[in-house]
Amino acid sequence: MGNYRQIRLLGLIVRQKIRKNRTWPVDIKFSHHAKRRAKLYKIPESAISGILGGKDFAQGNQEIIENVEGFKYPLKIVIAVENDIITVKTNYPLRKGRKG
8 A cells, every 4th residue: 555654743643655755644534423432431532543553554444453551452443444534433442352
């Protein structure tokens, strides 16, 4: 999908896509549902952005399950990727653990 580099912008980590000496940011947007789940489970948006900022994603829907320090259970994050825009659909602690 290309090379990325991370930059810090207004306190958030943003990825920039690098192609032929040109860079443009990869936007991370949160749906209303994702914002409500994050508030309910006390998941900071910075933690989600940090998880998503260091990965390369193909177009389409993706599920990410990752252990995060400070949480008893791994976090499950469901995203949609379209034209270098990552939309977080939902996020919550996965109480059943990792899928095999």
